[in-house]
Amino acid sequence: MTRDIYPIEPGAPHPLGAVPDEYGVNFSIVSQHATGVELLLFAKHDDPEPFQTIPLDPLWHRTFHCWHVYVRGLRPGIAYAYRFDGPQEAHGRGDRFNRHKVVLDPYAKAITTMLWSRTEASGPASPPWNCCRSLPSMSTVPLP
Numbered sequence: 001m002t003r004d005i006y007p008i009e010p011g012a013p014h015p016l017g018a019v020p021d022e023y024g025v026n027f028s029i030v031s032q033h034a035t036g037v038e039l040l041l042f043a044k045h046d047d048p049e050p051f052q053t054i055p056l057d058p059l060w061h062r063t064f065h066c067w068h069v070y071v072r073g074l075r076p077g078i079a080y081a082y083r084f085d086g087p088q089e090a091h092g093r094g095d096r097f098n099r100h101k102v103v104l105d106p107y108a109k110a111i112t113t114m115l116w117s118r119t120e121a122s123g124p125a126s127p128p129w130n131c132c133r134s135l136p137s138m139s140t141v142p143l144p
Contacts, residue, residue, distance in 0.1 A: 004073075005052055006024070006071045006072060006074050008069050010061055010068070010069070010070065011026045011061065011068035011070035012068055013063040013068050014028060014066070015028065016029065017105060017108060018134065020075070020076045020136055023072060023073070024073055025070070025074045025076070026068065026071075027071065028066050028067070028068040028107075030067075031084055033097070034084045035058075035085050035087070035097075036055070036058075036084070036086070036099065037082060037083070038053055038055050038083040039053070039069060040053050040054075040081045040102065041054070041079075041080050042078060043078060044078075045079040045112040045135065050081075054069060054071070056068075056069055078136070079112060079133035080105070080135075080136070081104060082102070082104075083100075083102055084097050084098075084101075104134050108134030109136065111133065111134055111135065112135060
């Protein structure tokens, strides 16, 4: 399925999660030690690959420990997930970032596990076709 590539803006750090409004969806997630974040957008909850991957620039899409982006024109009904990059300091601070793992949004209103396999997810990488996906709220929040 071919999808339009949606334009992005810096977005807002709060509220956390995926929050739709009349013009698009604001995504915000917290990670203090991440050095890079990607937002993966899936047209449907069971699509094997994202139709758009949005790398977040720390200069434009980070406020303190919140990584955020606003996707203009995006409507509720898509599925999404994240990838994080950062330090591998399992014996120091305990950070275990793996940019090959696809992860859920802990602030998501719903998730889908339709394509997920515990065995494959336990490996060193979790490709997009085998990951849980987050689903944004279906209701919009009016703009102030």
